[in-house]
Amino acid sequence: MVRQLFRLNEIVEKKELAPRIKEIKVYNPRIAAKARAGQFVIVKVGEEGERIPLTIADWDREKGLITIVFQEVGVSTYKLGRLGVGDVITDVVGPLGNPSEIEKFGTVVCVGGGVGIAAIYPMAKELKKAGNRVISIIGARNKDLLIYEEEMRRVSDELRITTDDGSKGRKGFVSDELRDLLNSGLKVDRVIAVGPAIMMKTCADVTRPFNVKTIVSLNSLMLCGMGMCGACRVEVGGKTRFVCVDGPDFDAHQVNFDVLIKRLNAYKAEEQLALKRFLEVKA
Amino acid sequence: MPVKDRVEMRKLPVEKRIRSFEEVALGYTEEEAIQEAKRCLQCPPRPCVQGCPVGIEIPRFIKKIAEGDFLSAYKIIKERNAIPAITGRVCPQEHQCEGVCVLNKLKKPTAIGALERFVADWALKEGVAKELAEKEIANRPSNGNIKVAVVGSGPAGITVAADLAKLGYEVTMFEALHKPGGVLMYGIPEFRLPKRIVEYEIDYLRRLGVDIETNVLIGRTYTIKDLLEDGYKAVFLGTGAGTPKFPGIPGETLVNIYSANEFLTRVNLMKAYLFPQYDTPIKIGKRVAVIGGGNVAMDAARTAVRLGAEEVYILYRRTEEEMPARREEVINAKEEGVKFQLLTQPIRFIGNKDDILTGIECIRMQLGEPDATGRRKPIPVPGSEFIFEADTAIIAIGAHPNPLIARTTPEIKVDEEGRVITDSELRTSMKRVYAAGDIVLGEATVIEAMGTGRRASQTIHRDISEGRI
Numbered sequence: 001m002v003r004q005l006f007r008l009n010e011i012v013e014k015k016e017l018a019p020r021i022k023e024i025k026v027y028n029p030r031i032a033a034k035a036r037a038g039q040f041v042i043v044k045v046g047e048e049g050e051r052i053p054l055t056i057a058d059w060d061r062e063k064g065l066i067t068i069v070f071q072e073v074g075v076s077t078y079k080l081g082r083l084g085v086g087d088v089i090t091d092v093v094g095p096l097g098n099p100s101e102i103e104k105f106g107t108v109v110c111v112g113g114g115v116g117i118a119a120i121y122p123m124a125k126e127l128k129k130a131g132n133r134v135i136s137i138i139g140a141r142n143k144d145l146l147i148y149e150e151e152m153r154r155v156s157d158e159l160r161i162t163t164d165d166g167s168k169g170r171k172g173f174v175s176d177e178l179r180d181l182l183n184s185g186l187k188v189d190r191v192i193a194v195g196p197a198i199m200m201k202t203c204a205d206v207t208r209p210f211n212v213k214t215i216v217s218l219n220s221l222m223l224c225g226m227g228m229c230g231a232c233r234v235e236v237g238g239k240t241r242f243v244c245v246d247g248p249d250f251d252a253h254q255v256n257f258d259v260l261i262k263r264l265n266a267y268k269a270e271e272q273l274a275l276k277r278f279l280e281v282k283a
Numbered sequence: 284m285p286v287k288d289r290v291e292m293r294k295l296p297v298e299k300r301i302r303s304f305e306e307v308a309l310g311y312t313e314e315e316a317i318q319e320a321k322r323c324l325q326c327p328p329r330p331c332v333q334g335c336p337v338g339i340e341i342p343r344f345i346k347k348i349a350e351g352d353f354l355s356a357y358k359i360i361k362e363r364n365a366i367p368a369i370t371g372r373v374c375p376q377e378h379q380c381e382g383v384c385v386l387n388k389l390k391k392p393t394a395i396g397a398l399e400r401f402v403a404d405w406a407l408k409e410g411v412a413k414e415l416a417e418k419e420i421a422n423r424p425s426n427g428n429i430k431v432a433v434v435g436s437g438p439a440g441i442t443v444a445a446d447l448a449k450l451g452y453e454v455t456m457f458e459a460l461h462k463p464g465g466v467l468m469y470g471i472p473e474f475r476l477p478k479r480i481v482e483y484e485i486d487y488l489r490r491l492g493v494d495i496e497t498n499v500l501i502g503r504t505y506t507i508k509d510l511l512e513d514g515y516k517a518v519f520l521g522t523g524a525g526t527p528k529f530p531g532i533p534g535e536t537l538v539n540i541y542s543a544n545e546f547l548t549r550v551n552l553m554k555a556y557l558f559p560q561y562d563t564p565i566k567i568g569k570r571v572a573v574i575g576g577g578n579v580a581m582d583a584a585r586t587a588v589r590l591g592a593e594e595v596y597i598l599y600r601r602t603e604e605e606m607p608a609r610r611e612e613v614i615n616a617k618e619e620g621v622k623f624q625l626l627t628q629p630i631r632f633i634g635n636k637d638d639i640l641t642g643i644e645c646i647r648m649q650l651g652e653p654d655a656t657g658r659r660k661p662i663p664v665p666g667s668e669f670i671f672e673a674d675t676a677i678i679a680i681g682a683h684p685n686p687l688i689a690r691t692t693p694e695i696k697v698d699e700e701g702r703v704i705t706d707s708e709l710r711t712s713m714k715r716v717y718a719a720g721d722i723v724l725g726e727a728t729v730i731e732a733m734g735t736g737r738r739a740s741q742t743i744h745r746d747i748s749e750g751r752i
Contacts, residue, residue, distance in 0.1 A: 030499070034504060044461055076562055223548060226459050226503075230542040231541075233529070235536050265538075
């Protein structure tokens with residue numbers, strides 16, 4: 001009999017990609033067997049933990065591993081960040097959400113901002129495999145916070161980099177680079193953008209006049225992740241949709257980003273209070 | 284001999300209730316139970332048994348209580364009902380067993396629900412439930428290690444898992460959330476159904492040998508086809524009606540508008556009332572409007588009271604008479620200070636510049652002719668629009684079946700409401716797949732889900748033992 005190497009949800013590898021951005025590989029063969037680009041998991045750390053959605057950045061079906069990249073911003077991600085190799089995450093459920101649409105579209109521009117680069121990575125990889133010409137634009141605040149550069153280079157025909165402070169690549173935002181690319185007259189068949197809500201909103205605004213089909217992967221607040229609570233609801237095309245079961249990918253030109261952004265901020269005060277308490281108690 | 288007055292259950296005083304999540308109804312003492320049991324006329328037509336969706340032999344168990352033989356009473360209930368401590372608390376008895384009790388013609392009906400609860404609680408306290416489970420395992424027939432998958436761990440799933448485990452099947456129960464129990468865990472609040480009772484019943488399933496796998500979403504983690512190919516002889520679907528309905532009116536994505544499912548899940552499952560000790564937050568304003576008139580609406584309103592809201596209103600488009608909620612919960616809600624704004628229909632949510640809810644535009648309704656449900660249909664009164672101020676809104680207007688299984692398993696036919704279509708014996712259109720509970724019924728009660736679950740488990744057993752599948 002084959003000895004089971006790891007326990008379910010055990011952290012097998014851990015890396016710090018950038019200050020406060022961590023990558024973990026988690027043993028969960030049932031999720032690894034099914035994961036597809038664009039899907040996510042819900043993770044809960046400890047009895048008192050919150051359920052939070054995190055994108056599946058990569059998977060290894062043979063080894064039964066999934067890769068999760070996250071930035072420590074609140075109590076839940078800090079808690080996750082404190083777990084080390086050999087620790088078991090209390091609860092992981094997935095893969096959740098609809099897989100991204102992967103077809104041969106022609107030329108596809110993959111835009112990733114911040115930790116969203118880890119989410120665009122599997123999409124770029126699959127789109128490349130499907131025979132597309134993949135042009136990727138990735139950006140971060142500065143060069144230290146830029147993650148997955150090598151990974152993205154491997155799966156892209158062309159990689160462009162931006163940083164807010166100009167410490168690497170072009171000084172500016174990914175949306176600036178996207179605008180220039182479209183202005184150059186290159187025929188683009190599809191744009192996919194993943195990152196902070198404001199970045200996705202700007203990208204949608206950039207592509208709209210060019211009439212290029214643009215897909216965004218929404219990152220709304222979530223509770224159940226399986227269509228049971230409606231916490232993640234957004235307005236798309238004037239209708240209420242659930243990110244977890246109807247998305248997370250939506251037509252960027254139909255998304256009401258203002259509603260999304262305001263709903264993302266609904267618990268700001270509570271989040272800050274909880275984080276302050278956590279850092280004081282656990283420091 | 285004149286019929287005595289019904290013995291009412293003692294309740295926690297209101298002042299204490301509104302500050303805690305402790306259970307409100309306190310149950311009977313042994314003396315009270317015996318006294319109430321003696322009111323039962325033991326009438327030969329036994330309408331109550333017909334009125335019970337799982338056909339509990341009600342007069343028989345009540346007779347045993349009257350004789351002080353609680354163990355026999357418990358065994359009689361358990362023949363038909365796997366989770367009496369739960370149904371005794373949450374069944375709408377006034378529409379079921381108690382509603383058809385002959386005593387209604389003279390006085391109040393026998394308190395069947397309270398008696399069922401008494402017996403179940405007694406068994407729990409005395410530890411006989413555990414003994415009985417052990418005996419059931421020892422005596423169960425061997426069924427050749429045939430594996431059956433049960434999807435969903437709510438009332439329907441629990442019933443099917445218990446039935447099939449007792450028949451000797453190897454049952455695996457899959458739950459998508461991190462704790463089993465379904466709506467009993469995330470939906471019904473602690474003050475109406477203490478979670479220790481649900482946990483106890485789940486523990487009973489484990490003692491019966493049921494393997495419970497949490498964090499598995501069928502349709503995603505495994506498909507139904509995966510299960511059938513993985514050696515499960517049959518798959519039972521009890522995934523419930525878990526997707527909340529939204530009214531489809533402007534402003535429903537504003538901040539501080541919750542579906543009742545989200546609101547109750549945050550509080551019950553995630554313990555948001557203990558924030559920041561627990562990480563899940565919840566917002567509770569000063570003036571809360573709960574939209575709807577069913578049990579879920581009452582649960583949400585009473586939860587809002589306990590979370591410290593100053594004023595809590597139920598906004599309902601018909602009158603109190605048409606409310607689908609259990610009578611007892613409406614009374615409890617009123618006692619706890621919930622106010623009722625009836626014949627009121629929201630038509631628009633209003634927010635401030637930050638998209639935070641400030642009010643609800645409503646229209647007055649009047650009752651017209653009875654509709655398909657037999658209730659008088661509400662009709663808007665033209666020109667009667669008004670603004671109802673509220674800083675939190677909780678929408679409790681019902682739920683759809685979860686669409687995930689239908690979307691990921693086209694072989695399983697569903698109707699236009701998303702309910703799984705079955706034959707009269709609960710077989711779905713996909714061979715070896717069965718369904719019961721809210722995924723078939725739409726929105727029903729715990730006991731109705733259990734009743735159909737019982738029928739589904741019988742069909743599964745028959746189909747397997749007669750070699751049909």
